[in-house]
Amino acid sequence: MNNSDVSRRPHHEVVIVGLGPTGATLANILAGYGLDVLVLEREESVYPLPRAVHFDDEAMRVFQSIGLAEGIGRDARVNVGTKFVDRDQKLLLDWPRPQEIGPLGWYPSYRFHQPDLEAELNRGIAACKTVTLHRGASVTAVADLGDVVEVGYSHDGAKQVVTADYVIGTDGAKSVVRAAMDCEWEDLGFQERWLVIDVQLDKPRPDLGDFTIQTCDRDRPTTYVRCPREWRRWEISLWPEEEADDVTTDEFIWPRLRPAITPDEGRIARKAVYSFESKLATRWREGRLMIAGDAAHLMPPFLGQGMCTGIRDVANLAWKLAAVLRWEAPDSLLDSYESERREHTRTYIETAVRVGEMMNSAETAEALTHAIRPDGAAQMNSISRDLDHAIGPPEDEMSGMRMPQPRLDTGELLGDAMAGRFAVIGPGEVLEKVTLPPENIAAAISAEAHPEVAEVFSDLGITAMILRPDFYCFGSVGPQNSGGLRDVLAEFKKQVHG
Ligand SMILES: Cc1cc2nc3c(=O)[nH]c(=O)nc-3n(C[C@H](O)[C@H](O)[C@H](O)COP(=O)(O)OP(=O)(O)OC[C@H]3O[C@@H](n4cnc5c(N)ncnc54)[C@H](O)[C@@H]3O)c2cc1C
Structure with missing residues (x-):
């Protein structure tokens, strides 16, 4: 293809590939800077069932920055916390989550229904004048030509090509953008299959309690999650020999939900086997291509941080794109996206893996607490991490420190x-x-x-x-x-x- 072909293509400042929670958040933030953004999403509509069920105060602060915190908060519940118990339901470790607004200006932990969140994010995008969204658009080719990126996709049965200054892959674990980069997965070693069951109860069941219950059982670790409204989640660890077809039957599932609930008390809305992995992409930026969210990292869901990490990625990346495209910042500022985010994310993956290992092996409270905290503290705390390789004045130890969000005397955050x-x-x-x-x-x-x-x-x-x-x-x-x-x-x- 010659240069005149390329220059005739429709051009956007940023093309986002993939409209999961990471891509949708990014599109909303970039729109706030007035950037010309094209979002390409393979699916015709929002996936109607949840995957993530928890987000934290940092994610909520990002939702605040795009004007969606109120709507998202209305649909979510403040999370009371998690109890780790043994197979006899004896409490091993308590992880209560504060019921007060924390230093970031929001509750530290929320339970939510992912389709509600995605609907709010999409509502935000629909109101953004500079964002174009093509659903049913499957990206098949991404090529960094040096001065622009060329993106090929199929849409309504036709092949289309556009160019962009930057292409951001928020296209999940099998990212085509990652595949176009010189990039491997660094495998951090966790691999387990779990059965995830979402139940919609027919009526409220306050007796089931509001805490998340992690049952630490060498034979069969399980998790129970109290989600908003009548949604409840069970996650059940699988044995290697158990086949997906066998464990997604009523015969396998209902005995494991009893005595908590019986088939006449609710409907199974979703049952799916997931492979939980722990992986970190070796590169997050190459030239004009960048990846974020599950395209850049995978972690087991025991901390409820996979999606939150993607939200942190794009909060970091978005203003840097605005700075390079609009504020005359050097392109090298974008290198700091990878250096600031990659090792930060490693901490979350490693902690999630430790929690997963603990659920498999913990026999005593002592073993359990040591598995999480080398100092043996009996109560688990949330991770709050500063950036290790942050930009800023040389020698300033505060560069990269995560800051609280005070209220101003006007009352606004x-x-x-x-x-x-x-x-x-x-x-x-x-x-x-x-x-x-x-x-x-x-x-x-x-x-x-x-x-x-x-x-x-x-x-x-x-x-x-x-x-x-x-x-x-x-x-x-x-x-x-x-x-x-x-x-x-x-x-x-x-x-x-x-
Ligand atoms: C059982 C389970 C429980 C979880 N619980 C939590 C939790 O409580 N809290 C939490 O923070 N995280 C949790 N996670 C992790 C969380 O769900 C993911 O990290 C998050 O959904 C990733 O979002 P994403 O936008 O990066 O990717 P995805 O949600 O995978 O979105 C990628 C999008 O890209 C699109 N796409 C892919 N390829 C193309 C292409 N070629 N062209 C166009 N579009 C494309 C896809 O259709 C999709 O819409 C959980 C995960 C699982 C499996």
Whole structure:
């Protein structure tokens, strides 16, 4: 194909391949920056049954950033937590989840019905003027030509080709975008088959309880999940010799749900065998191609973090795409997507694998607690991870630290005032004396005007900060930085606003 053929193709700044929760979140965020986005999704409609059942406060903060937290929160339930029990139902380990709003401005853990969430994300996309969505569009070829990417897909029986500045593969475990990159799976060793059963109860059953119950049993670990409304989930570990056709029968399933429920109390809406794996793509970016979500990582669902990790990926990637495409940031900023996200994700995969191993082997409370926490703490805590290889001023130990989300004195959450931009937060008189980035890139927020912000700064021992749109710290001013905000802004200009 010659260059004139390529230049005649319809062109978009970003093509997103795959409209699962990761791609749908990304499309919503990119639309907030006004980017011209084409989304190509193979399926004609949203998958009507859930896979994920849990998301955390960080995911909710991202949903807040795209204006969908209210709708998503309305359909979700605050999660009370998980109890790990032995086969006799003796409590081994408690993992209660707080029932108060946490530092990120949201409850730490939610249970949700995935079709509700995807419907909200799609509602968001439908309202985005700069996003075009083609359903029934199966991507078959992706080629990075150096100055653009060419994407081939079939749609309504016709072959189509478009070009893009960047193509993001959010196309799940069998990603065609990943296949077009020089990239392998790093296998972190977990592989088990589980039967997943979703039941819709005919009427409320409060006696089943609100806690998730993980039964740690060498022979047959199982999980019970209290989902919204009358949805309930059971996950049952399978033996290697058990065939999918045999374990998806009523004869196999109902005896395992009794005595909790009987066939006259609800209907089995879905029964499917999943292979739970632990894999990390060796590369997340190559040239103009990037991958996110299950295209980049797979983990067993015991922490409920697979989808949440995909949401974190795109919260990290989206503003970098905006910075490169609109704020004149160097293209090399996109390299930090892989360096910041890949090792961060490894922690979640490894922890999920440890929980899975524990469910298979735990015999005593002591073994169980040591399996999760080397210090033997009897109560499990959530992972809250900073970025290891974060961009920002050299030597600033706070770069990459995950930040809380205080309320401003207006009552709004800090993220709402940022509206997808950076925040330059510091003493009002200092902000007046420095050259701030343009208003469409960063919001200036006077720290002392907002008591909750001042309290966060006091706890951290800093006087100023540049906060990224994904709520990680870019750079800070404190005793360790004698150059003050001017230095941090200079570094910001170099790295983010070319
Ligand atoms: C039983 C189970 C329980 C889970 N529980 C949780 C949980 O509680 N919490 C949590 O955070 N995670 C959980 N997960 C993980 C979570 O479901 C996934 O991580 C998440 O759905 C991945 O989203 P995604 O958008 O990256 O990929 P997917 O949801 O796989 O979406 C990929 C999309 O790309 C489309 N596509 C693929 N190929 C092409 C192509 N060539 N052209 C066009 N479109 C294409 C597909 O049709 C699909 O719509 C669970 C997973 C399982 C299996």
